Amino acid sequence: MTTYIALLRGINVGGNNKVPMKDLSAVFQSVGCVEVRTYIQSGNVVFACARVESELRVELETRIRERFGFAVPVVLRSAEELRPVPGANPFPEAESGVMFLADPPTPEGVAKLDPNRSPGDSFVVHGREVYLHLPNGFANTKFTNAYLDSKLSTVSTGRNLRTVAKLIEMAHEIDTIEKVHPCP
Numbered sequence: 001m002t003t004y005i006a007l008l009r010g011i012n013v014g015g016n017n018k019v020p021m022k023d024l025s026a027v028f029q030s031v032g033c034v035e036v037r038t039y040i041q042s043g044n045v046v047f048a049c050a051r052v053e054s055e056l057r058v059e060l061e062t063r064i065r066e067r068f069g070f071a072v073p074v075v076l077r078s079a080e081e082l083r084p085v086p087g088a089n090p091f092p093e094a095e096s097g098v099m100f101l102a103d104p105p106t107p108e109g110v111a112k113l114d115p116n117r118s119p120g121d122s123f124v125v126h127g128r129e130v131y132l133h134l135p136n137g138f139a140n141t142k143f144t145n146a147y148l149d150s151k152l153s154t155v156s157t158g159r160n161l162r163t164v165a166k167l168i169e170m171a172h173e174i175d176t177i178e179k180v181h182p183c184p
């Protein structure tokens with residue numbers, strides 16, 4: 001079993017794409033996930049599963065579309081992949097966050113990113129994460145999902161570092177349960 005964190009993009013935002021967390025948990029359970037836990041209403045799910053990440057991502061997106069009637073991009077990280085994210089943040093200021101990418105960006109894609117696109121904001125691409133320094137906040141940056149997706153040819157979703165820290169804590173709790181009581 002691997003402990004995963006699913007980062008869903010665009011649910012329960014501004015009254016759109018409403019997804020009750022109880023129903024979302026049921027979708028995850030239907031594909032073999034156990035110890036399913038959600039965090040806040042914006043699409044953070046921590047769980048354990050024996051399935052491979054690439055297959056699991058496709059299956060979750062399909063099941064979510066079938067259950068709720070709209071497409072929701074899902075970005076997955078194992079707990080092992082998520083743990084170093086806060087420490088790798090080159091912007092320790094409070095106005096920072098991270099965009100998680102579904103796939104690794106190519107060097108050509110990274111070269112397409114314009115550092116002057118959003119004056120005052122800056123970014124660093126590290127693996128499948130784009131670290132952001134956003135003095136004016138996530139809501140005011142021009143380093144949006146649409147921009148990053150188009151330049152990097154993948155799917156992105158953003159989280160602040162407080163949320164990332166909480167998800168790491170939740171993953172640790174599941175890892176601890178798994179060591180004491182392994183799931184079937």
